[in-house]
Amino acid sequence: MGIVLLSSCDAQLDQVNPNAATEETFWQNEADFEKALVSCYTPLKNALNGGYYGTRGVMMRIARADEVEFRNDISEVYQACYFTNSNGNSLSQGMFYQFYNALYRTNSILQRLEEKQEILSADFIDKVKGECLFIRGFYLFQLAKEFKDVPLRLTASQSPSTFPLAKSTQQEVWNQALVDLDAAASFLPIQPTGKGKPSKGAAYATMGKIYLYMEEYDKAIKVLEPLTHSPYTYKLVDFAWNFDEAHENNEESIFELLIDQVGGTDVWGDGENINSTQTNSRPVEYAAEEVGGWFEAQPTQQMMDIFLKERDKDGNYDYRARMSVAWDYPECMYYLRPFRDVFPKADWNTYWILKYQNWNTMEREPASCMSSINERAIRYAEVLLQLAECYLFSPTQKDLVKSVSYINEIRRRANLNDYSGAMTENAIFEDLEHQRAIEFFVEGERFYDLRRWGLLEERLKTCNPVRYSQFMTGVVNGTNRYYYYPIPAKELETNDLCTPSEGW
Template identity: 30%
Template structure:
């Protein structure tokens, strides 16, 4: 059974977040001057930063922007705003609520992290614990800026506790990446390699190095990405992380925080959560609504579906035993989740044929679903299944990509082979020896689809690989996803900044060509 979440302790700390311009002070409201007094306050303050990850738009709508907006998935939600803004690039409302909520929630996390980073250094407490907490806060601030740089680009860079009268200007996307990298380098110095007991799930040195490598790779600084990846793959991290023998164990609530997990969002069911019928217990939802929104039709809302080309990637080669890639069954609900077909493919207690007939070709993501729970017939808004954001398989593929980009293609083979061998596929060194750098990169693109589909990395992969920079590359996306026919170069690579922020802040400029 999952423990009560460690970062639930201070979910309401934002009450102490900022001063206002009124002369009357609420004597019952906590303030920063009375809160940050001892080590308990420091721990709870950092817990509040983690708590940002429970805001439903962080794990839900942010996933849509990373995944549904990419060529992997699409939406035919009856709420037309979802497919128009998150899939088809028909963005006409620069105050679209879900876009603004993702933006603002990342800044909520940054605000909380800035509070911790500004106040914890002045507390008299155990120095090793202080260093760890500051490392956690820096990692989380970097993670929030990673999301903002990935999705919005030229956002304000705020590094001190802010007030309502602040009017910060845009930073460039490059400056935001650079700050995230600095935070992660510093975080890695103070973070432990592992935790025990109730602290399991807090960010580690390995998580900081993995995210640092991602930041460097997004800026195509592969030389810089090499060092943190080497720590993970060839250094101390190699004794901590490894691939789970069973691929599906990376997505089940019963096998969370396993040896393949580098950074996962800790989720749980809060039995005391606020509901409209019970206004006396305004406690936070620690679960995720993602499974409800992306579950198959008649099970959940079916607001996100996957293109069939993604399924076809798994059919490009068989295992060494002549069987289908086992990751396909673990990844998707579709007419052949069971290789025998729709009359054997179970969808929450019924066969695919019973639910949708024999000719339906729709595909839904199975990762993050709760269908493994006995008797489960549908999803809900409070899934306790952790969201795995960084897995060691991703790290191995990142390392292979980095080595290849640095012209060390032959050295990159073993790390792709480790991922393939877990799926019982033949090693690349046997089936495709002697590839050129370009050929190996094409192989990496394939491997990242079959290993990581739907896990929230596809948009940044496409961005890093230059798909949003030329019509030629864009045409490849259009062949896989017709929604990209509406994509405008030099505009849709980034989302618009919330127009409400641009209107009230004379120092803030809207993103180009919006």
Template identity: 25%
Template sequence: MKMKYIMASLILSAAIMNTGCKIGPELTNVYDESVAWTSEANLELSLNKFYPLIGQTYYTPHITQDAYSDVLKMNTPNADPNLYVLGSAQITPGTNPLGNWDNAYLWIRNCNEFLDGLQKNGSKLAPEIVSRAEAEVRFFRAYVYFELAKRYGASVILLKKLPEEKFNGRSMPAEVWDFIAEDLDFAAENLPVTVPAAKRGKLTRGAAFGLKSRAMLYAKRWKDASDAVRNLDNLGLYDLYPSYEQLFNQKRSSAAENKESILEFGYQSPDFGYSFDYFYAPPGDKGYAQVSPTENLVSEYEMADGSKFSWSDPVQAANPYANREPRFYASILYNGAQWKGRTVETFVGGVDGYAAGGGTTCTGYYMKKLFDGSIRTQTEGFRPGELTFYFMRYAEVLLIYAEAMAEQGDLNEALKALNRVRTRAGFTAPLTAGSKDDFMRLLRHERMIELAFEGHRFWDLRRWGLASQLLNGISVGGTKITKNAAGSLTYERVDADNGKKRIYAERYNRFPIPATEIQRNPMIEQFDEWK
């Protein structure tokens, strides 16, 4: 089979990645199989087509996934996450907005075609180039299989190479997790430890260790997860960025050192930016305000001294946004917040005011994290965004290590890792835990806050077996603020789901195989809970 890569697509892929490589590909309308392997430059172009897998759309899909959980609420009533969580639509073998079966197998075939071509034609290139190219593609194949495994319980079709049979059956979960680990072990062994600044964003050994730690956490292979983190730490390259808020304001063009970034996707305005802010920023910024943080999340941000916030405390309730932890101010736009040279007004009738129906907040809050606050869009207008997307950062790795060590019974090590994340967040008193259950409550809270809006919450609740408890039969909350004649404010807790209860069926813990796959593949049988 010929590998036909449209020239324009290849140039776009290379430019999106902004690797800085000076490559002069052979000018032709299409690449056939022979041209793709004639030089390292052409090989790089072939490899670059895989990189959009890790972040081409900035945080948009991660925001959408978080809106299926309890931390974000879509403001438009008929937005897909609202329809599904409130029961107007249901996940079925025919429709699944969180499924990825068909797209994943398209990417797996692309990976296997590349690896097949590399095996047949790699002798034309230097051995170290071949090994690195294989390592990159096996990393991406492992990532795609991980995304399949976390949705379908790892009981999926395992294709280690281009299939010889027309139809293939599902493999056992252990075999799938083994394969993911094998691909990432090969990637770690053959990827470079570092890359030149001009190639920032290309895969490294640390990225392979990081993804393996994440995958093994989902597989509940606790020692494999913690070992992967230790291997990453042994590289001596990664650490927490000093400021949580500034971490999310990094641009590729600034070339600033950032040891927290393990794998990132860089953007550069105007040609390769994104429109994220335009769709999600508040109306006072001239944005479309499609999503808002829930009170469920906002109330979880602690006070600056590490104590819990409570609306039942009259002092805190009178001034609820004062003296909160730094991550609150880095992540949430609330009434009275200073932002882009103006004061955010989420009270009823304010420029960002509370309302139901879309176009403004239905919870009383907006995101701040992930937005570029340096551009006064209310007067200057929007331009293509260029903040960095983090596929994986060191804080997540520390939380993975903490959880994995707790599951292995080592609470001391678990607490050390957890408290490193909290120290960067501004807390001075270390947390303690007398039991694994106590520790896991702390860990779950920390992941909710530290990783907010990064697409982890829904999947975390699901893998912990808590989704049917915390996402079913509940409504997410908001705060409606009324500005009184004398200028004082009245805070009213409201139901942001407008009286409806959320639905999370127990069988959602493993998504159904798509009906189209069942129909076209006689080797596949639907999961029992979906028959």
């Protein structure tokens, strides 16, 4: 049917599209609230504009540590890697606004729940509250982890009068996250209601991580230790199962983001238009050119030295190393072929990321760039190593034997001998750092670990002198501005009450 466009001032032509939902027409039933909840996860997966578990968001999380080196292809990521980024960096700005996009959505749902109680069942209200508060608390933790002091927006409003808002401290933001997560845990079930849905364990695991970052070790133990026994059923599985499509939502997974072959074919969109796919391009980003990849980043020599430091009980390299990185060792397979068959002799000394790649199921990364491997946001292995850290550093519950027992669970999964070093805080911490570096390689933990331990400068110095030198230019008034991404210039221009980040 043809459509005739007319130019007219006739008011009868200015009609509302009956198929377009508005704030007034949308919130009519439980199905609408379910749709709104689904929309809250999209900002986490946004591919190009800073979604925290999206393609570029992952890059911005791993670029600043000592585990990988990015080549100068994606300028915003390279700036972060070499500490030349500014408050105009489009990816850190995108990350900032994806957090607030999601906060607006969770705040909207919570407000509408109050308004629409008469049309919703009590059980449904509790279910939505639990999920929504988890998402908001999860976002608030990451927001303050990345930007430190930020505006704390807890209401959904389109009124310009509400836009100016001063920053709250990191402590205040994390305290609100803890309130949200604690409330969420009271509503959420022990077993998630569906794939990609949060559970009580996910709420407590996130709370424990926040307490650890705040060095509230006893509080962290209180919420984390129950996750190690009944009624919770988490356990360690084959390490490689945590990064492939075949073993998603396994017993080690506490919370993961669904990356699915649904929707359209546009992997580069915002995830919300009709053409958007719900996949990502993570595998092709890091694979070698010889297998159809874009070779954006490779493991550093310092990281490889960590991987190769200790052999297992059978004399092999650490299983986690072999499942995380491909390099020239006997029996190494890369995209279903022996390593030396893939690369020319001149490149036999190179290292390649395997985590979240299709290296053991495909011969090449597909030209479509669409991966369906879920992003594991919280793993049980992290709970165990967080407990090890808490018992190592708690001033009131310090228990070196218990700390080592949790580390040994991780070591045994890797077929390593039990810890046999000195039973001192320093010696145990050295192995704890070692295990975390290997266990969470390119999962977005290393930079934040080094920062909170006060080891970032030391590890960057031994990794790359050029990066270290530039990093040290960020020292201002006794701190380093590169510890955090800066409040974006756009926010400073539009929010009169917001001040620049420290050192910026």
